[in-house]
Amino acid sequence: MKATESERRGGIGRSVRCAMLACMAVLAAVQARAESAVPDPATVRQSRGREHLLTKAYLPADFDQEVFDDLWTTWEEPLRSRAEQAAVEERRRMAMERYGLVPHPNDPSRSMQYVVDAAGRWTMNCLACHQGQVGGVAIPGVPNSNYALETLTEEVRQVKVRQRKAFSHMDVGALLLPLGTTNGTTNAVIFGVALMRHRAPDLAIVQRPPRFDLVHHDMDAPAWWHYARRKSLYADGFAPQGHRMLMQFLLVKENGPDKFREWEDEFREIESWIESLEPPPWPRSIDRDLAGEGAVVFADHCGSCHGSYGPGGSYPDRIIPIDEVGTDRVRLDSLTAKERGELNASWFGHFGEDGAGMTDRESPTGYVAPPLDGVWATAPYLHNGSVPTLWHLLHPDQRPVVWRRTPTGYDGDRVGLEVDELSEMPPGRLLPSVRRSHFDTRKPGKSAAGHDFPDQLTEVEKAAVLEYLKTL
Ligand code: HEC
Numbered sequence: 001m002k003a004t005e006s007e008r009r010g011g012i013g014r015s016v017r018c019a020m021l022a023c024m025a026v027l028a029a030v031q032a033r034a035e036s037a038v039p040d041p042a043t044v045r046q047s048r049g050r051e052h053l054l055t056k057a058y059l060p061a062d063f064d065q066e067v068f069d070d071l072w073t074t075w076e077e078p079l080r081s082r083a084e085q086a087a088v089e090e091r092r093r094m095a096m097e098r099y100g101l102v103p104h105p106n107d108p109s110r111s112m113q114y115v116v117d118a119a120g121r122w123t124m125n126c127l128a129c130h131q132g133q134v135g136g137v138a139i140p141g142v143p144n145s146n147y148a149l150e151t152l153t154e155e156v157r158q159v160k161v162r163q164r165k166a167f168s169h170m171d172v173g174a175l176l177l178p179l180g181t182t183n184g185t186t187n188a189v190i191f192g193v194a195l196m197r198h199r200a201p202d203l204a205i206v207q208r209p210p211r212f213d214l215v216h217h218d219m220d221a222p223a224w225w226h227y228a229r230r231k232s233l234y235a236d237g238f239a240p241q242g243h244r245m246l247m248q249f250l251l252v253k254e255n256g257p258d259k260f261r262e263w264e265d266e267f268r269e270i271e272s273w274i275e276s277l278e279p280p281p282w283p284r285s286i287d288r289d290l291a292g293e294g295a296v297v298f299a300d301h302c303g304s305c306h307g308s309y310g311p312g313g314s315y316p317d318r319i320i321p322i323d324e325v326g327t328d329r330v331r332l333d334s335l336t337a338k339e340r341g342e343l344n345a346s347w348f349g350h351f352g353e354d355g356a357g358m359t360d361r362e363s364p365t366g367y368v369a370p371p372l373d374g375v376w377a378t379a380p381y382l383h384n385g386s387v388p389t390l391w392h393l394l395h396p397d398q399r400p401v402v403w404r405r406t407p408t409g410y411d412g413d414r415v416g417l418e419v420d421e422l423s424e425m426p427p428g429r430l431l432p433s434v435r436r437s438h439f440d441t442r443k444p445g446k447s448a449a450g451h452d453f454p455d456q457l458t459e460v461e462k463a464a465v466l467e468y469l470k471t472l
Pocket residue numbers: 125126127128129130186188189219220221222223224226227230232233234235236246247248249250270274
């Protein structure tokens with residue numbers, strides 16, 4: 001935005017020096033140009049940012065079309081036989097559903113999560129985790145709550161062995177660390193730590209043995225439209241915002257330090273796009289009176305942490321101590337002060353000049369109370385994605401021990417994922433793909449406990465707050 005204003009000011013500054021008539025002609029021409037649909041530079045940058053995400057491969061390729069088209073051969077029955085009899089297009093659709101891929105708007109046989117080049121090579125992009133669907137609709141910036149990265153990688157490996165093809169960085173990485181034990185959540189934070197181990201602060205590559213003491217845990221990606229509201233990054237707010245921090249995902253050894261510098265401008269544009277995203281409005285009807293009552297309860301019981309919404313709203317970006325919020329603490333404890341400090345003191349954090357107080361950055365005491373704009377669309381809830389609906393968030397003692405979502409179902413009453421609730425995992429030995437479609441809150445890092453603040457509300461107040469949350 002700043003660049004746009006100064007460019008305009010520069011233009012007007014020159015024009016006042018010209019003679020009156022000429023000056024008016026220039027202004028008229030400028031106006032006409034503006035009206036004839038010349039988009040403003042900020043919009044151009046944003047759309048370029050989106051375009052980079054959808055079209056540019058920043059990593060080595062994961063697999064090729066031939067591998068993708070053969071994935072069905074690894075599936076369990078009866079799915080496998082159904083795929084065998086289906087036409088290629090239908091088989092691709094089935095594969096997309098199985099792995100939580102969102103059809104590309106221009107070509108539904110491809111997915112938004114992978115850039116496919118002319119040679120048919122598929123390369124994962126940021127949208128793998130950051131572009132999902134709600135009730136079958138792809139809303140820009142909504143996290144991908146269906147992504148089955150571990151299952152996809154496992155099945156890709158099986159097909160590659162059969163097709164005698166080389167393993168990619170992801171195939172090898174998956175042998176060293178888990179990618180995600182439940183569909184829709186990933187071990188993304190630890191990927192970052194594992195990759196940063198092989199870099200100097202200026203991103204030069206250093207050879208070190210891999211670490212085996214990492215605390216693996218799965219995280220639910222946050223909505224990208226929060227970026228414009230937040231001042232820091234991540235669940236514990238330990239990193240400053242900025243286009244460089246967004247580039248951590250590119251730390252594979254194939255990308256030397258020069259690549260990061262080369263791609264900085266593209267990531268400035270990607271950041272502009274992320275910053276421009278708006279929360280989606282609730283698509284169904286709202287009981288305005290009930291929501292109005294909910295607004296009052298929210299201001300009394302929730303606003304001090306989550307802020308206020310609507311015109312003149314403000315968001316405090318507060319970190320709440322872990323003992324007070326009481327949610328799963330594995331994410332908080334999984335990073336050491338040294339790891340947080342090193343990231344902040346590296347090229348990503350402009351060698352420490354980007355950060356505010358380094359002490360807060362190195363040793364956060366808990367989790368950020370996130371903005372709740374568009375919260376209806378961002379299920380599941382809490383940083384680890386352990387709570388399937390807002391109703392469950394408001395009823396801490398009724399959160400399911402194990403839950404399994406339907407592929408694309410949306411629960412408009414309880415506001416969130418449509419789920420089956422179980423008190424146990426199904427008996428017997430489960431196929432890995434089936435196990436990963438269940439969220440087991442008893443596993444490490446997956447607890448749905450805590451955030452008991454709604455316990456202070458009556459049932460009537462909870463119903464009102466639930467209605468109000470739809471309006472944010
Ligand atoms: C494998 C999944 C995955 C991929 C791929 C991925 N992210 Fe993320 N991203 C996450 C998770 C999980 C978090 C939350 C981490 C946390 O809070 O500790 C996150 C957090 C973020 C945030 C912080 C949002 C906030 O409000 O704190 C931004 C911005 C972001 N990612 C941008 C990107 C960009 C840009 C890329 C591509 C270069 C990318 N991500 C690739 C999973 C992913």
